[in-house]
Amino acid sequence: MEKVKHTYVLSLGLGLSIAFSSFSAIAQEHFNPRLLETDSTETPMMDLSLFAKDEVPPGDYNVDIYINGSLVDTKTISFRKLSDDKNTTAGQVVGACLSVSELKAWNVRVDNYFSEQDKTSECASLQAIPGLEQKMDLANQRFDLTIPQVALLNTARGYVSPERWDEGIAAGLLNYSVSGQQDLHHRNGVDSSNQFVSLQPGLNLGAWRLRNYSTYSHSESESEWDSVYTYASRDIKSLKSQLVLGQGTTRGGVFDSVGFTGVQMYSDNDMKPDSMQGFAPVIRGIARSNAEVTVYQNGHSIYKATVPPGPFEFSDMYPTGSSGDLKVVIKESDGSQSSFIVPYATLPVLQREGQVQYGLVAGRTRQDGSDSRAEDFNFVQGSAAWGVGKGVTLYGGYIQAEDKYSNLIAGTGFNLGSAGALSFDISQSWADVPQPDNIRQMEHHSGQSYRVRYSKTLQQTNTDIAVAGYKFSTRGYLSFQDFLNDWDPGNSAIDNGRERNRFDVTISQTLPFGTLSLTMYDASYWNSQHADSLNLGFSSTLGPVSYSLNYAHTKNVDGGYGNDSDEYDDDNVFSLNFSVPFSAFSNSEAAQSISANYSMNSSKHGDTTHNIGISGTAMQQNQLNWQVSEGYNADSEATNGNVTVGYQSSYADVSAGYSYDDYSRRLNYSLRGGMVVHSGGITLARQLNDSVALVETPGVSGVPINGQTNVHTDYFGNAIVPYVRPYHSNQISLNTVEASDATAAIDNVAKTVVPTKGAVVRVKYNTWIGRKAMMTLIFNGKPVPFGAVVTQTSDDSDDTRSSIVGDSGEVYLVGLADKGQLMVKWGDGANKRCAVDYTLAGAKSQADILFINGICHPVQGAH
Numbered sequence: 001m002e003k004v005k006h007t008y009v010l011s012l013g014l015g016l017s018i019a020f021s022s023f024s025a026i027a028q029e030h031f032n033p034r035l036l037e038t039d040s041t042e043t044p045m046m047d048l049s050l051f052a053k054d055e056v057p058p059g060d061y062n063v064d065i066y067i068n069g070s071l072v073d074t075k076t077i078s079f080r081k082l083s084d085d086k087n088t089t090a091g092q093v094v095g096a097c098l099s100v101s102e103l104k105a106w107n108v109r110v111d112n113y114f115s116e117q118d119k120t121s122e123c124a125s126l127q128a129i130p131g132l133e134q135k136m137d138l139a140n141q142r143f144d145l146t147i148p149q150v151a152l153l154n155t156a157r158g159y160v161s162p163e164r165w166d167e168g169i170a171a172g173l174l175n176y177s178v179s180g181q182q183d184l185h186h187r188n189g190v191d192s193s194n195q196f197v198s199l200q201p202g203l204n205l206g207a208w209r210l211r212n213y214s215t216y217s218h219s220e221s222e223s224e225w226d227s228v229y230t231y232a233s234r235d236i237k238s239l240k241s242q243l244v245l246g247q248g249t250t251r252g253g254v255f256d257s258v259g260f261t262g263v264q265m266y267s268d269n270d271m272k273p274d275s276m277q278g279f280a281p282v283i284r285g286i287a288r289s290n291a292e293v294t295v296y297q298n299g300h301s302i303y304k305a306t307v308p309p310g311p312f313e314f315s316d317m318y319p320t321g322s323s324g325d326l327k328v329v330i331k332e333s334d335g336s337q338s339s340f341i342v343p344y345a346t347l348p349v350l351q352r353e354g355q356v357q358y359g360l361v362a363g364r365t366r367q368d369g370s371d372s373r374a375e376d377f378n379f380v381q382g383s384a385a386w387g388v389g390k391g392v393t394l395y396g397g398y399i400q401a402e403d404k405y406s407n408l409i410a411g412t413g414f415n416l417g418s419a420g421a422l423s424f425d426i427s428q429s430w431a432d433v434p435q436p437d438n439i440r441q442m443e444h445h446s447g448q449s450y451r452v453r454y455s456k457t458l459q460q461t462n463t464d465i466a467v468a469g470y471k472f473s474t475r476g477y478l479s480f481q482d483f484l485n486d487w488d489p490g491n492s493a494i495d496n497g498r499e500r501n502r503f504d505v506t507i508s509q510t511l512p513f514g515t516l517s518l519t520m521y522d523a524s525y526w527n528s529q530h531a532d533s534l535n536l537g538f539s540s541t542l543g544p545v546s547y548s549l550n551y552a553h554t555k556n557v558d559g560g561y562g563n564d565s566d567e568y569d570d571d572n573v574f575s576l577n578f579s580v581p582f583s584a585f586s587n588s589e590a591a592q593s594i595s596a597n598y599s600m601n602s603s604k605h606g607d608t609t610h611n612i613g614i615s616g617t618a619m620q621q622n623q624l625n626w627q628v629s630e631g632y633n634a635d636s637e638a639t640n641g642n643v644t645v646g647y648q649s650s651y652a653d654v655s656a657g658y659s660y661d662d663y664s665r666r667l668n669y670s671l672r673g674g675m676v677v678h679s680g681g682i683t684l685a686r687q688l689n690d691s692v693a694l695v696e697t698p699g700v701s702g703v704p705i706n707g708q709t710n711v712h713t714d715y716f717g718n719a720i721v722p723y724v725r726p727y728h729s730n731q732i733s734l735n736t737v738e739a740s741d742a743t744a745a746i747d748n749v750a751k752t753v754v755p756t757k758g759a760v761v762r763v764k765y766n767t768w769i770g771r772k773a774m775m776t777l778i779f780n781g782k783p784v785p786f787g788a789v790v791t792q793t794s795d796d797s798d799d800t801r802s803s804i805v806g807d808s809g810e811v812y813l814v815g816l817a818d819k820g821q822l823m824v825k826w827g828d829g830a831n832k833r834c835a836v837d838y839t840l841a842g843a844k845s846q847a848d849i850l851f852i853n854g855i856c857h858p859v860q861g862a863h
Contacts, residue, residue: 031383056136057789058094059802062748063136063143065106067152073104073164081125081135087365096134096143097123105147105163107153117299133135152829158273160729160754162237167207168759169694173675175200175687179670194219202758207234222414235756241272242757247366251359253349253407254383254397254425255573258480262363267356270757271727276352283342287330295342296327310330347421347455347467349395349413350360352385358384359859365401365484375487377401379480383409391415395425405483406430420456420465431478433486454691462510462614471502475526475611498526531665533557544584548818550575572604582616593617597629608634623648623710638662650710650719651684676720676760685720690754693721693732696764702740706733717767726757734765742848744769745814747801766799768792768815772849776809777824779834779856788826790836792816835859 055341065073080095100119104409135147180195197216213228231246244264274370327340331712361381383397393413427449453469509516522532539548582591594616602608613629631640644657652673674688711720724730731752747766788805819839834856
């Protein structure tokens with residue numbers, strides 16, 4: 001027998017949900033259907049026994065699913081008449097039909113309660129889990145399961161079971177970017193143009209992802225295609241890892257990254273819930289009673305839990321991204337409080353207690369795509385970091401490139417509590433490289449590199465030392481990239497570009513009147529060259545005016561090979577910037593999105609420039625942006641200006657501009673977008689991120705997607721959500737209020753997806769295209785009873801849509817064809833069902849809603 005799918009909706013303005021809520025509140029009290037009688041004892045009555053028993057009509061309901069009060073999923077659940085194992089004398093009751101696999105996906109310990117035979121059943125016996133209770137809230141489309149904690153897996157906050165990970169559909173993908181510039185008039189009399197195209201095609205088949213990145217550049221003198229990389233990848237769920245075959249770069253962290261062709265496997269942090277990503281200390285304490293424990297950092301509550309008497313342990317806190325001691329407050333049941341401090345600071349290398357992060361690579365180095373003539377080598381590389389506990393992380397790695405190069409690194413990271421976070425590592429390298437003056441002769445190098453990194457937030461002064469690092473390398477030490485560079489025949493000196501000392505620091509300071517930031521870098525090389533940079537900035541606001549002051553010092557050395565030692569750029573630049581919103585002078589709607597801007601820049605070389613302009617956005621979702629500016633050079637008395645306009649459409653981002661100065665007049669343009677090729681055709685979009693969602697509303701165009709700028713379904717009813725987070729729950733919802741098609745109705749406008757990395761997940765909605773009507777149903781000269789179920793069928797699928805009759809036989813219907821048949825039922829038996837053959841021709845209309853009577857006749861052959 002073919003399964004019938006129902007989607008239930010409540011009649012508009014009938015207050016039926018209030019009645020349902022009342023029944024739920026007094027679930028076991030008797031409800032007399034005769035209370036709903038009107039003017040005759042012959043009026044047919046609805047069988048409300050389901051509602052009297054706190055049940056719902058059988059059918060399929062799209063609901064938000066909560067377990068113990070936490071949202072875990074949004075999907076369609078079938079409610080059926082099932083045997084009640086608790087009370088066999090009561091016969092069958094209507095309950096949720098849930099499979100064992102669905103329960104497993106919601107972290108239920110199914111192996112403890114269900115046999116292998118149970119796992120093949122379409123509807124699991126929920127009574128097998130002692131203490132399980134279910135409740136359906138029709139009005140709010142919410143389904144609650146209350147399950148004893150002992151029957152649930154002990155998972156971290158935000159955990160999403162791999163059972164719910166969706167590998168997506170087979171699809172082709174493409175990101176593209178086209179940009180160009182055209183000189184209209186150049187002072188030297190030679191006009192020129194150049195164009196640049198980047199393409200990122202991809203193909204998804206099951207769990208596999210094939211990706212390529214290619215570029216094309218064209219100018220008056222040359223044209224060139226370049227394939228940046230091509231690789232195939234997939235996830236390894238059991239290891240929470242990614243496998244990559246082809247071209248790519250090694251993962252940074254322990255070692256610096258290099259290009260390679262081969263195979264790589266590494267831990268994927270995205271597979272962990274947010275509460276288990278990054279480093280956070282394990283908090284342990286003891287509660288004297290049933291207590292509420294709150295964790296504070298920098299005055300903000302970041303974690304709260306209720307614990308029973310005795311020892312407790314928290315290991316699933318969300319990392320804050322910065323350091324700062326944690327204050328743990330225990331509030332006992334008698335109201336008394338106690339507290340203690342857990343020191344906290346972090347570095348990228350630090351791991352949570354018991355967690356391991358690893359990376360493995362085997363392949364051949366790849367240095368094409370540049371002018372380098374360095375030789376490539378077969379190599380293997382491995383690295384790992386292990387959180388051993390008590391704030392300590394051990395990490396290390398090893399590289400072997402044929403018999404020419406080896407590198408061994410070992411280090412330790414510490415959470416020093418109130419003193420911050422510190423890591424220290426030592427690296428030893430052994431290398432054979434050609435002599436600079438005779439590449440046929442090898443020379444052996446051996447040396448060490450010492451690195452220290454530090455991080456700390458000083459809460460008293462609101463100073464954040466994001467990362468401070470120092471590195472010293474002996475003359476014989478070669479990093480892997482140094483080794484590869486030394487095999488370039490074009491090298492003129494073996495010490496070119498090899499670092500001796502390096503110091504870098506990033507600091508931000510919050511002040512009562514603004515924010516001060518400092519980034520500094522200083523490096524010296526074994527060939528006596530030196531490079532440094534300093535960026536100092538201050539930003540603040542003065543009423544509606546925002547302003548900033550910045551100073552930058554740079555001394556750049558080309559650390560490459562074959563360059564003279566005096567090739568560097570030494571400069572100092574000071575800038576002052578102001579931005580004044582037009583809303584400071586006008587309350588008009590247009591003024592809210594326009595601002596005036598001024599900037600002044602002065603460099604060491606004596607050039608001082610001034611720029612003034614206005615910029616703004618337009619349209620409902622600010623998808624149109626524009627800018628006009630004029631500049632003046634106080635030293636050369638030269639002027640310049642530019643105009644730019646950009647637009648974010650549903651299918652691409654496009655921009656164009658015009659600029660001029662004393663040298664030339666130029667036009668520039670760019671077009672950036674993406675597309676997905678799938679079984680339903682080709683859907684255009686803005687540029688795609690790693691994982692995307694394909695939204696389908698068959699036959700309905702112009703439906704906006706909530707939370708997306710100017711994204712709506714196209715002519716074919718398809719749209720692309722260009723970014724969904726892999727391995728996490730993402731809710732995709734439709735804005736049907738602003739949909740352009742007033743004749744369409746869409747069921748269950750919110751759905752939840754959990755894509756894997758790089759997946760294209762399909763999100764399909766049931767659509768009903770037709771008229772809206774308020775129909776009064778008459779059976780045997782009397783209104784159809786309150787609570788009767790009216791079922792519509794679809795011409796395009798096996799889906800059905802059901803509505804519930806309100807007072808006086810009225811029911812609100814959407815998606816109606818010009819004529820058709822409706823089935824009405826208010827109980828079991830032939831005398832409690834009928835059919836309506838309707839036509840909408842000649843019906844009265846008000847506000848796009850038709851008002852019509854429907855004569856219900858007995859169903860032939862019903863019994």
